[in-house]
Amino acid sequence: MTEVTNSDAGWLSREDMDAARDRLPILYIDAVPVRVDDHGTVTAIGLLLRLGEDGQVKRALVSGRVLYHERVRSALLRHLEKDLGPLALPRVPPAPQPFTIAEYFPTPGVTPFHDPRQHAVSLAYVVPVEGDCAPQQDALELTWFSPEEVREPSVLAELANGQSRLVLQALAHLGV
Amino acid sequence: MTEVTNSDAGWLSREDMDAARDRLPILYIDAVPVRVDDHGTVTAIGLLLRLGEDGQVKRALVSGRVLYHERVRSALLRHLEKDLGPLALPRVPPAPQPFTIAEYFPTPGVTPFHDPRQHAVSLAYVVPVEGDCAPQQDALELTWFSPEEVREPSVLAELANGQSRLVLQALAHLGV
Amino acid sequence: MTEVTNSDAGWLSREDMDAARDRLPILYIDAVPVRVDDHGTVTAIGLLLRLGEDGQVKRALVSGRVLYHERVRSALLRHLEKDLGPLALPRVPPAPQPFTIAEYFPTPGVTPFHDPRQHAVSLAYVVPVEGDCAPQQDALELTWFSPEEVREPSVLAELANGQSRLVLQALAHLGV
């Protein structure tokens, strides 16, 4: 997941955020970007190549924190635009029901999802993306994989924090 | 619901379809056409004005039969194009999970849904529509209602076969 | 919603919780307790009668905060037991997907949901309850309503914070 402190926005200092992270589950969104054909069938899944805080390069979904007084829908759009660029044309689903939730625990093994920094609970959505994607900020690249390719163990192994599980859950939900 | 016999396609004669209707549940789709804004929030729901077999004018959802050897997704697109015209640009959702199912019984009162001709089980989807809609065939008109307007008892009362219930279920699912 | 500070558990002082509430969305669960018959059809919806902090008596769903390092499923069970007593035998659904999410904003009118104390995002579940319910703590009473009764404007008007909307969404999801 991305660095979540949004110091520009001034909502929370790094110290206060760190304090909150020790004491509260933090609300996140995860978006699985997909390409669809004319029939709405998913043809590709997009994964980011991201430079982690530890200097390692990892694949990742679009993911980030929901801010105070921000709608979940707005948080989805903000993180999609931040990671995919302003011309991506994401189609955020009209219904608020996520296809699943992912519980990232600081302790490994409690759930398939793990985040050493915090306890985060993420609302997961599949988001068709119709425009041109240009990775931004700490996202180095966006790669589109066919459903078959993304299921390859070598691709899944590049996903951090248990997000390979979330990708497989999205594929199952999509029936591809 | 629309007349479902598709004699042009030659799959089933009117007599055979009538016989099947006396003995089997018939698989349908219901589509709730919606307009969404930039954030994916639903701003309007589209209802058809349709001339029924009894000569009465009624409001209706996009609805119709799934044919032999036809994907559900293709049936959705076929009925949307048939009723809204070829330039409607419907965005059929990427996941096959319907938001609910509607069980239309020939006997009134078994469920909120009723179809005097048959026992039909319908898979219900919300479908964002981005293009221009031009009602076709027996659809006289398509009217866009805001979520508040469509909840008006006078509008709901114009929907036949219990589809007012399905519209309310769609609004609830959409959170508007 | 219930008072959420859990000072017994020592996770967060009242002051720290108040500070967090000014800066972060707080993760909640909402549970709609239902009675089902042999076929799994919902026959009744349970609403609590609760004494609010302002001394007013209001109807409410089972609702409360997810704690640090607590699974969503465990939070659901904890709040159900706290409000309905230890013999309620709730059947928490096996899948983590909520039927919707409710975004409670401190500012009225942003969404249908409102919480003057905080920005809370709640994962909403329908939970069949099979045992005997005995309201606990600040819950004065649990009343079972048929789907028709709970839709009465007089009943819906007794629900605070926009939870009448959530009850209607649950009924729509349940198809009753």
Add this chain to the structure above:
Amino acid sequence: MTEVTNSDAGWLSREDMDAARDRLPILYIDAVPVRVDDHGTVTAIGLLLRLGEDGQVKRALVSGRVLYHERVRSALLRHLEKDLGPLALPRVPPAPQPFTIAEYFPTPGVTPFHDPRQHAVSLAYVVPVEGDCAPQQDALELTWFSPEEVREPSVLAELANGQSRLVLQALAHLGV
């Protein structure tokens, strides 16, 4: 899937059913029987060992046709009782929304699901089972597998008609 002609009930002769199968999609249900613990977490998935019409032994889900004038909920219970016995105590979910649909085509390769006899569209549900299961009729045995065991390629390979895909979709939906 099971032999679906229900000659006892007299709804449809074998010949008429065969004729309908050549011309209409047939409505089915698929049920994934699960055991859950006190928290509602799935601990085991039940698969039937079934003697197919071709004399081969295969694993299968609980699966069967929805009859004319039968509720989907009743069809689920009927097939669960037929395959698991009268003491299985299945908890059919209160909401009619299936977790997915499976489109079984007579032509292999159109979808992951295949049924040489017919085009069947199946509504798929996860059903917690609390009682004692005693396989009936052509079901030879019911075996409970942990989520890890059922993912084993050797177990998945024993499922016919593409139902291994449906089992994986259920596991993904359940988050286990």
